[in-house]
Amino acid sequence: MPPPPPTGPHRDHLRVRASLAFTEARFALRRVLARTGTRWRRSLQLRIAVSTLLLSAIAVGLLGVVLVQRIVTGLVEAKRRVALSEATAGFAAAAQQAAQNTGSPIIAINALAREVANRGGSPAEGVSLVILGTGEDSTGRAVPDDVLDASVPPGLRRAMNGPAAPPAYAYTTLRYRDGRAEPALAIGSPLFFPSSTQVYQLYYLFPLTQERATIALVRGTVALTSGLLVLLLGGIAALVTRQVVTPVRLAAGAAERLSAGRLTERMTVSGEDDLTRLAVSFNLMAGNLQRQIEQLEELSRLQRRFVSDVSHELRTPLTTVRMAADVLYEARADFPQQIARSAELLQTELNRFEALLADLLEISRYDAGAALLDPEPADLGSLIRRATAAVEPLAVRRGTEISIRLPAVPCVAEVDSRRIDRVLRNLLVNAVEHGEGGPVEVTVAQDETAVAIAVRDHGVGLRASEIPRVFDRFWRADPARARTTGGTGLGLSIALEDSHLHGGWLQAWGRPGQGAVFRLTLPKRAGAELTGSPLPLEPNGARPPRLALPAGRPDA
Amino acid sequence: MKGRVLVVDDDTALAEMLGIVLRGEGFEPSFVFDGDAALAAFRQVRPDLVLLDLMLPGTDGIDIARALRAESGVPIVMLTAKSDTVDVVLGLESGADDYIVKPFKPKELIARIRARLRQPAESVSEVLNIGDVNIDVAAHAVRRGALTLSLTPLEFDLLVALARKPRLVFTREMLLEQVWGYRHPADTRLVNVHVQRLRSKIERDPEHPEIVLTVRGVGYKAGPP
Numbered sequence: 057m058p059p060p061p062p063t064g065p066h067r068d069h070l071r072v073r074a075s076l077a078f079t080e081a082r083f084a085l086r087r088v089l090a091r092t093g094t095r096w097r098r099s100l101q102l103r104i105a106v107s108t109l110l111l112s113a114i115a116v117g118l119l120g121v122v123l124v125q126r127i128v129t130g131l132v133e134a135k136r137r138v139a140l141s142e143a144t145a146g147f148a149a150a151a152q153q154a155a156q157n158t159g160s161p162i163i164a165i166n167a168l169a170r171e172v173a174n175r176g177g178s179p180a181e182g183v184s185l186v187i188l189g190t191g192e193d194s195t196g197r198a199v200p201d202d203v204l205d206a207s208v209p210p211g212l213r214r215a216m217n218g219p220a221a222p223p224a225y226a227y228t229t230l231r232y233r234d235g236r237a238e239p240a241l242a243i244g245s246p247l248f249f250p251s252s253t254q255v256y257q258l259y260y261l262f263p264l265t266q267e268r269a270t271i272a273l274v275r276g277t278v279a280l281t282s283g284l285l286v287l288l289l290g291g292i293a294a295l296v297t298r299q300v301v302t303p304v305r306l307a308a309g310a311a312e313r314l315s316a317g318r319l320t321e322r323m324t325v326s327g328e329d330d331l332t333r334l335a336v337s338f339n340l341m342a343g344n345l346q347r348q349i350e351q352l353e354e355l356s357r358l359q360r361r362f363v364s365d366v367s368h369e370l371r372t373p374l375t376t377v378r379m380a381a382d383v384l385y386e387a388r389a390d391f392p393q394q395i396a397r398s399a400e401l402l403q404t405e406l407n408r409f410e411a412l413l414a415d416l417l418e419i420s421r422y423d424a425g426a427a428l429l430d431p432e433p434a435d436l437g438s439l440i441r442r443a444t445a446a447v448e449p450l451a452v453r454r455g456t457e458i459s460i461r462l463p464a465v466p467c468v469a470e471v472d473s474r475r476i477d478r479v480l481r482n483l484l485v486n487a488v489e490h491g492e493g494g495p496v497e498v499t500v501a502q503d504e505t506a507v508a509i510a511v512r513d514h515g516v517g518l519r520a521s522e523i524p525r526v527f528d529r530f531w532r533a534d535p536a537r538a539r540t541t542g543g544t545g546l547g548l549s550i551a552l553e554d555s556h557l558h559g560g561w562l563q564a565w566g567r568p569g570q571g572a573v574f575r576l577t578l579p580k581r582a583g584a585e586l587t588g589s590p591l592p593l594e595p596n597g598a599r600p601p602r603l604a605l606p607a608g609r610p611d612a
Numbered sequence: 613m614k615g616r617v618l619v620v621d622d623d624t625a626l627a628e629m630l631g632i633v634l635r636g637e638g639f640e641p642s643f644v645f646d647g648d649a650a651l652a653a654f655r656q657v658r659p660d661l662v663l664l665d666l667m668l669p670g671t672d673g674i675d676i677a678r679a680l681r682a683e684s685g686v687p688i689v690m691l692t693a694k695s696d697t698v699d700v701v702l703g704l705e706s707g708a709d710d711y712i713v714k715p716f717k718p719k720e721l722i723a724r725i726r727a728r729l730r731q732p733a734e735s736v737s738e739v740l741n742i743g744d745v746n747i748d749v750a751a752h753a754v755r756r757g758a759l760t761l762s763l764t765p766l767e768f769d770l771l772v773a774l775a776r777k778p779r780l781v782f783t784r785e786m787l788l789e790q791v792w793g794y795r796h797p798a799d800t801r802l803v804n805v806h807v808q809r810l811r812s813k814i815e816r817d818p819e820h821p822e823i824v825l826t827v828r829g830v831g832y833k834a835g836p837p
Contacts, residue, residue, distance in 0.1 A: 368667055368693035371714040372623050375691075378715040379629045383636070410715055430801075433829035442785070442797050468829050473800060 108293030143243040161249040303331040319346040415546035431582035443480035470582040487513035501590040508591035518566025618659035647671035681707030685764035687728035704805040727793030740775040783831040
């Protein structure tokens, strides 16, 4: 039983499949094109080879055409000249015969035709003769007799009608009764008989078959050689470019490896050509680069070493001074008032000196690139509680209340606890010191990849122009303000470096009279890239700047 | 109170100052200024505690700590000018119990020394077990089967602290307070390094601990008894 013809839905299905196949094919084509395009853009060798191929194809093609043209013209011209001279001789003989003839022209013509036929074709082998009458006797005779009268082109016949027409010629097609045809040159001349007023036309038809074969051969040969020549040129171009491109590619590869940090990478040098010079200068460059980088590394190593040495050399005497000052300070009650006060000053200033020294060493460690991250999972909530506890005494002295808002689940992130503790303390101390006694709020939030801690105060706040500068070293919001606190002026710079070391952000927000927010955002996994912060930088309910309260008034 | 302190420091001014402070607190200091002479002085003085400067001419502090540990569990407190990870961890790994970064206040130093010289409270005979490790607290002895394990006083304290509350997970901060006597936040690397040292002595395979377990993100706890 034959399968039923496709019904509607079935046909639709087929159409869908066909259109799918079409789309697929289109995509495949586009992919191939794209790939080819990419190769085209990337490969100098391909471009040069292809353009050489195209240009040489055009040039060789033009040359071939001209060459063939010349050969054809020469061949045909030679044939024509030979044919004309033979025909002229034939015409002369015919005219002579006609002049001697006194009978009916028909007889003479028949005799002429017979003679041509008997000689096996006169004036030369393979030449046909057609005699056509005009006027009363319009019959034609052809030798050999399978040649059609129509082989004589009408244009030539008309040209022959003049009273004293010279021998004329035209190119034509020689047609035979059996349908064969070949190109030929027809040369004709009128034939007059003294005994008759009847004018006859005598045509010799020279077949050009030989010439045509020769021309075809020449054409074929020229086309073949041209094609081969073009391919050869393309190949040569590809080879030559390859010779140039290969060292360039080698140089590019070496440069890539060099920039990837393999400083010992060099190119092999052989020969004395330009490309060798490329290799030599590349190696020279690589050598200089390596030397400079090693010099910088050496400098940085020395710098680190220096910092470490200074640290040690400075700290040992400072320890002695510190202890001596402490002993004096403890015993100050036994001293006269002036000396006791001196001991106190010595003590407090030593504290500042120590803090400054510690911060300076820390910052120079960052400058030397010697700061190392030592991350391990830690709960930021407990880090904040610890930092808050440490700042608490200062907060109490300032009458500041620190409140902490933590999410219900612990915020665990891979951090260097020592550094984050330092950052948090810094932010808290800053908030307490600039908070003018207003409350300080610490908010913690987290998302999939990051944790954020925002420390908000309600103090004098920051002007927009000050925000980018708060992290500058030794920067003070108001130089005229008394240095009431023991801050070193490096705290926020170090905090910023600490957060950057974690791949984190430390950002500031502030408005005059509305306090400031410092937000620390850290990736949960050490070294991960941050894309956003779980907390907004600008606090809810912040008023636009122009509505700001006069500086100095507490916000709450 | 035990009070013989050996100060190993090449800086004579600092050594003298340390002497003044230590004597003021009732300790009995003796001094050695050269790393090479440290071990001989230790054997002669038999101190209760060694204050060891990390950077010394001759044998450096790290080698001295290693040598001292090889023959004694004496508490070692390092004096260091470098708080960088590598130096401190190296010192702790070579056997120092605690460290103090220059410049320090005399009170800090005394507190560190006192914490290390603290006498354990007289306890009735108390025996603790974690896994196959048996701890006799009063006798200061730790055994696995018939094998006696030799722990320093600090390592012993650490193990006992964990073993006494086997269900409790100790944060590093808790251990710092309980074992090292820090009232304020301190360097948690102390805990990490000494847990490693303790494990290398009591665990069958320190890579897969069964006695002192890590609770990721929180701290440590004792293994099941």
